[in-house]
Amino acid sequence: MADAAVKKKMEGEAAELDAAGVHYRELNGRVRELIDKGCKEIVLNGVNGQRYIADGIASEVKIVINGVPGNDLGAFMSGPHIIVNDNAQDCVGNTMNAGKIIIKGHAGDVLGYGMRGGKLFVTGDVGYRVGIHMKSYKKQVPVIVAGGRAGDFFGEYMAGGILVLLGMGEGDRPIAGSYLGTGMHGGAIYMRGSVSDSQLGREVRVFDLEEEDRKLVAGLLEEFQADTGIDYSKIKPAEFMKLCPFSHRPYGNMYVY
Amino acid sequence: MQGSLIPNEFVVDVDHQRCRRCKRCILNCGFGVFDFQSMTTADSSKCVACHRCVMFCPEDAITITRNPLAFKEHSSWGIDSRKAIWKQAESSGMILTGMGTDLPWLNVFDHLLIDACQVTNPSIDPLREPMELRTYLGRKPDKVEIEVDDKGKPRAVNSVENNIKLETPIIFSGMSYGSVSLNTHRALAIAAQRLGTVMNTGEGGLHRELYPYKDNIIVQCASGRFGVHSEYLNAGVAVEIKIGQGAKPGIGGHLPGEKIGLEVSGTRMIPVGTDALSPAPHHDIYSIEDLRQLIYALKEATGYKPVSVKIATVHNVAAIASGIARAGADIIYLDGFRGGTGASPAVIRDHVGIPMEIALAVVDSRLRQEGIRNWVSIIAAGGIRSSADVAKAIALGADAVGVGTAALIALGCRLCQKCYTGNCSWGIATQRPELVDRLDPDWGAERLVNLINSWSLELKEILGALGINAIESLRGNRERLRALGLDSTVMEILEVKPAGV
The missing domain is CATH 3.30.70.20 (Alpha-Beta Plaits)
Known part of the structure; x- marks a missing residue:
């Protein structure tokens, strides 16, 4: 893609790129170039399905995306603050390490796969296989909060981290699909409302919130509200239930030596 | 009772x-x-x-x-x-076991014989003449472009751009930190650096201490995504997506909690004493298109370093390999069913998958037929025991081979197949500090260097006998192999003639 295709404007530490019709490799190359030049805030306009935005970027740059970014937004990233003023597609925050992604809309499948840190906020619904194998270590605890509902396999294989589902929005379908927390062996899932036992994976149980949990949920709700600009004040931590694994070694007895 | x-x-x-x-x-x-x-x-x-x-x-x-x-x-x-x-x-x-299958399946390598020159074409003495083992891993251009300089001297342009340079066509296979000890990783890294080859991290991340060996490391990204972050992805010369492992095709991995001590816990980012569970598939890869997506995500995150895709050799391996090449991989790592493991259910290890020798031949043939063999390098692993196996694998179509079990045996492993217990008395497949201390990384590295140097010498001797002076000329050169005691179907699949013809 020729230079002219990417119209860019850089004033001081802020820059704007017109992404319409630009191939992802070109677009991401430009974003990297701007970051290398010391740019602290980048606005991408006219984004329409470009993949891999901010992948592997280890800088605390702010990226505002106007339009729908493609798959693997923020994969392996370690630090950026991304705001999407639209829906997002699959694999957002794939194996992400640090930073924050705020999606003002719905997002697709496999969000936060293997996520190791940072936060992913989605105001709408999320798809299937969200939060699979998130993990945490000491103070590095990844968090996903979704304002809507989730599909099947929410929190599968989870080894650490926090998932929060608010279940807002139209319709009366269940807040999450089946196989909730299957193979889960660490971390916690907080959901507003209830789920039937048949939806639960075999490795998790439902617990009531302790004082500590309520504080955690209240703090995340406050942050979620501040970031998304949506009023969640009517949501109370008391409405939540908690899913946790009852064993750190769910498959420990499966083998004979 | x-x-x-x-x-x-x-x-x-x-x-x-x-x-x-x-x-x-x-x-x-x-x-x-x-x-x-x-x-x-x-x-x-x-x-x-x-x-x-x-x-x-x-x-x-x-x-x-x-x-x-x-x-x-x-x-x-x-x-x-x-x-x-x-x-x-x-x-x-389920009965758990370690290392590669110990059942007496037919070993194709043991039924292949290498040719030599006699009278009609001269053999070469590697002691007197240069013998080239240098190997480049990665995508090669569809055609070689020639540039002529001011003096009228022609040279090839960028024919091995963005390739990994190896001084010998032997690399150390992925064995994860967690499955093996840090001292094992240290020995492999030191040896790889001295030999001018690479070691593969396996799926457990890379200890910070080994980051200085970045020019001799391939980092792995497997379904559990243990220790995978942007710095890690850039801590090697290439990234490998591990789809499958020869010892346990199609299933995930369970590193038992006994082997998750403080250091492993920190590198993998999971709590001490929990089982490290690697899901059977990557949950972001359910198709070739999804694989392509991850390959390019990794390329984007690493400034377009080569990406390798490791698969276990299964029945439909040729079509799968073609898909992997078309998905944008630079290297295909074929792990045969004799490949080792730190832990696998015995039923899977002993009965699932096909031999690497056969997979290698069909993959090489298929990629040639499709005209895309140059898009990828092939690494063959899973049962390489000697330089003879290396030569035969390369003649069947491999660019290089991976050795795991052989490297561990060099470090003292007795093949007791109890890696999953974490009690390895040789300090290899254990995390117990008093056992890990027994393996001196420098001592281990020296033994690994000795082993690979011996094999490299033997490879040169084999090439000399064949009358060729570069490993490149042996690649896919099945005319220089003959089969003894293989049935006609297997020979047809291998495209190798019977001895005497």
């Missing part, structure tokens, strides 16, 4: 005339076989025949023999079948 019905596999005998009660055997045994009550006693039921005690007994007072207990012979009910049934009747679990 009756105890176990399974007789001991081995018998440990201490010669009390020779034993001077130094207790070295007690300290050395990772499995707790020995004890001392007025004299050294041995609990044979715990012995795995790893020989650590035998090697370290200053008086040669210990002998280990196979339990001679007679079983009524039966041609279909072997002793191992009976033992497996007793074990499962006592426990209700």
Whole structure:
């Protein structure tokens, strides 16, 4: 893609790129170039399905995306603050390490796969296989909060981290699909409302919130509200239930030596 | 209640005339076989025949023999079948095992013979003439572009751009930190650097201390995504997506909680003592298109470093490999069903997958037929035991081979197949600090360097006998192989003629 295709404007530490019709490799190359030049805030306009935005970027740059970014937004990233003023597609925050992604809309499948840190906020619904194998270590605890509902396999294989589902929005379908927390062996899932036992994976149980949990949920709700600009004040931590694994070694007895 | 019905596999005998009660055997045994009550006693039921005690007994007072207990012979009910049934009747679990399959499946390498020059074309003496083993891994251009400089001298332009340069076509296969000890990783990294080749991290991340070896490391990204972050992805010369492993195609991995100590916990980012669970598939890869997505995500995150895709060799491997090449991979790593593992259910290890030799031949042929062989390099692994196997694998179509088990044997491994217990007395497949300390990384590195250097010398000797002076000329050169004792179907698949033709 020729230079002219990417119209860019850089004033001081802020820059704007017109992404319409630009191939992802070109677009991401430009974003990297701007970051290398010391740019602290980048606005991408006219984004329409470009993949891999901010992948592997280890800088605390702010990226505002106007339009729908493609798959693997923020994969392996370690630090950026991304705001999407639209829906997002699959694999957002794939194996992400640090930073924050705020999606003002719905997002697709496999969000936060293997996520190791940072936060992913989605105001709408999320798809299937969200939060699979998130993990945490000491103070590095990844968090996903979704304002809507989730599909099947929410929190599968989870080894650490926090998932929060608010279940807002139209319709009366269940807040999450089946196989909730299957193979889960660490971390916690907080959901507003209830789920039937048949939806639960075999490795998790439902617990009531302790004082500590309520504080955690209240703090995340406050942050979620501040970031998304949506009023969640009517949501109370008391409405939540908690899913946790009852064993750190769910498959420990499966083998004979 | 009756105890176990399974007789001991081995018998440990201490010669009390020779034993001077130094207790070295007690300290050395990772499995707790020995004890001392007025004299050294041995609990044979715990012995795995790893020989650590035998090697370290200053008086040669210990002998280990196979339990001679007679079983009524039966041609279909072997002793191992009976033992497996007793074990499962006592426990209700899957039988876990380590290393590659020990069943006597046909080994194709043992039925292939290498050609040599006689009279009509001269052989080459590698001691007198240069012999090229240098190998480049990665995508090669569809055609070589020639540039002519001012003096009229032609040279190839960018033919191995963005490739990994190896001084010998042998790399160390992925063995994860967690499965093996940090000292094992250290030995492999030091050796890879000295040899001008690469070691593969396996799926457990890379300890920070080994980041300086970045020019000799391939980092792996597997389904559990352990230790995967942007700095790690850039801590090597390439990234490998591990889809499958020869010892356990199609299943995930469970690194037992016993092996998750503080350091492993920090590198993998999971709590101490939990099982490290690798899901069977990558949950962001359910198709070739999804694989392409991850390949390019990794390229974007690493400034377009080569990406390798490791698969276990299964029935439809040729079509899968074609898909992988078309998905944008630069290297395809074929791990045959004889490949090793730190832990696998025995039923999977022993009965799933196909031999690497056959997979290699069909993948090489298929990519040639499709005109895309130059898009990818092929690494063959899973049962490479000697330089002869290396030469045969390269003649069947590999660009390079991966060695895992052979490297561990060089470090002292006795193939006791108990890696999953974490009790390895040789300090290899363990995280117990007192055992890990036994493996001196520099000592280990020297042995690995010796081994690979020996094989490289032997490879040069083989090339000389073949009358060729570069490993490149042996690649896919199946005309220089002949089969002995293979049936016609296998020969047809291998595209290798029978001996005598």
